[in-house]
């Protein structure tokens with residue numbers, strides 16, 4: 001700026017030599033200045049930038065002198081104000097291209113990032129494959145719409161130039177007709193493009209959600225111990241929606257803006273190359289600001305997502321457990337916790353808002369500066385007769401959408417980059433291999449139901465490495481016998497049940513069913529032949545029938561009724577207005593705890609299992625129902641394992657296994673264990689006092 005002002009004051013001082021001398025002095029001063037500012041260690045990039053800023057004008061003037069015709073002598077630098085600003089801008093642009101695009105380190109770094117992002121995008125694009133026809137149609141309409149769009153301002157300029165009335169009426173009508181035609185084409189093709197894209201996006205979302213849900217269903221139970229349900233549901237809904245939307249809409253916007261930009265650039269260059277250059281200078285400047293903004297906002301976006309998942313989790317936990325919250329009068333506490341989570345989210349969003357406002361301000365400042373330069377240049381062009389008013393109007397009509405296009409390209413780039421985190425997270429779930437043994441193909445017609453635990457050692461994957469839930473447990477459950485697992489709380493009873501259900505795999509030893517390891521059996525077969533009923537069974541919202549036949553294909557109503565009869569629930573169900581079609585409410589909320597247990601036992605019995613495991617599953621039933629259920633379960637020579645806390649259940653058992661601190665301590669009948677006067681005898685009162 002200073003150099004320019006001096007030259008404006010004294011255009012002929014020293015001509016080219018003066019310009020070079022001035023550039024050199026400016027370089028020396030700026031070099032000293034940057035050295036002082038950076039404690040004598042200016043960065044290489046700053047040095048290059050300073051050199052370019054100071055020497056670009058002398059180089060340009062030298063070229064001017066060399067190319068000047070012999071007739072027209074070189075008269076020194078131009079007094080044009082726009083040239084004054086063009087110098088520093090061109091230097092900044094050249095520097096940016098060099099540093100960001102061509103310079104060694106940056107390029108390598110960018111390439112590796114690009115590779116990952118590129119691979120993710122390519123993979124994402126593959127999911128669109130079933131919609132190829134739709135996409136071809138959508139992109140064809142997009143290109144047609146863009147072509148029509150591009151010509152609208154040009155025809156508008158033509159019509160304005162003809163308004164002066166010197167041209168024939170017929171050509172005016174022709175120009176208006178052309179304008180109407182391209183406008184109509186633009187509206188029609190854009191509408192078609194938008195509609196098809198939306199449909200494609202909906203189909204992609206459906207496919208991705210289905211795939212992700214399927215993958216999640218395959219994961220081992222520990223995966224769900226480690227990742228909260230709120231986070232998973234957020235991935236499944238918000239993230240899949242976001243990744244589909246970003247990729248599809250950005251691809252749409254990117255192609256539209258790129259085609260439009262190329263076409264518009266051609267037309268604009270034809271109208272005025274000087275004004276076009278000025279329009280294009282805006283882009284790299286905005287790119288720098290946008291790049292900085294993307295880096296800052298990416299981290300915040302991740303934080304917002306995590307906060308969102310946390311809030312969702314907190315709200316669903318509280319609402320789901322509202323009965324517990326109410327009974328402990330913990331509403332205030334829950335409200336405070338939720339409020340704290342909201343505050344946290346608010347703080348992150350506030351920071352994001354500040355970044356966005358600052359970015360918006362700088363962007364507007366850049367745009368305003370360019371606009372002023374353009375008006376100055378336009379005045380020069382019109383006064384020298386190189387541009388008509390109609391062409392200028394056309395140019396301005398192009399300029400706004402052109403800048404918008406470029407901004408859109410930058411925005412799409414930014415959006416896509418910031419969605420990479422989301423895309424890679426979703427893909428990491430899609431690619432996750434379940435950490436459990438693959439089920440075998442064994443499905444014998446006849447199953448005895450003899451279960452043997454052979455030196456089973458097991459620690460929960462989420463527990464500390466030294467905390468073992470079961471230590472070398474060996475035991476046998478025989479067909480036709482009821483075995484009771486008893487022991488103090490935290491002893492390892494439920495862990496045995498979980499291993500039998502194959503929710504977890506033991507780290508050492510194995511569990512055999514009729515002499516074969518559990519994982520050799522077909523998954524579906526195993527869960528049909530080995531039924532587990534827990535103390536607090538999970539029911540799903542839906543009818544009673546749906547809950548009893550849950551997971552079974554082609555289960556007749558007769559089988560459902562028979563199972564209900566065996567658990568003494570058929571009378572209660574027949575008394576209901578809709579019978580077996582009565583809705584049980586969210587998680588069976590419309591049923592009493594005892595009714596829930598009965599339905600869960602009926603659900604186990606309808607499968608006609610050979611092994612039944614009751615994890616205190618009859619605790620809420622009345623004595624008569626308990627008796628009936630146990631009678632029924634023990635018939636047919638089944639293997640029965642009960643995790644018992646009640647003395648009367650234990651007394652009915654043929655065999656008792658006493659588990660403490662993850663190990664089998666004693667076993668035998670109730671009488672034998674009492675006679676032994678060991679751990680079982682000593683803890684008997686404590687074990688059963690609350691329940692008996």
Ligand SMILES: Nc1ncnc2c1ncn2[C@@H]1O[C@H](COP(=O)(O)OP(=O)(O)OP(=O)(O)O)[C@@H](O)[C@H]1O
Nearest residue numbers: 225460462463469488489490491492493494495496
């Ligand atoms: N999902 C889990 N992750 C980590 N550790 C667990 C998990 N579930 C249980 N444990 C730990 O494993 C040990 C055995 O627990 P388990 O549930 O088998 O005891 P239990 O005998 O059934 O107790 P209770 O009679 O109170 O139900 C306990 O120390 C418990 O803290």
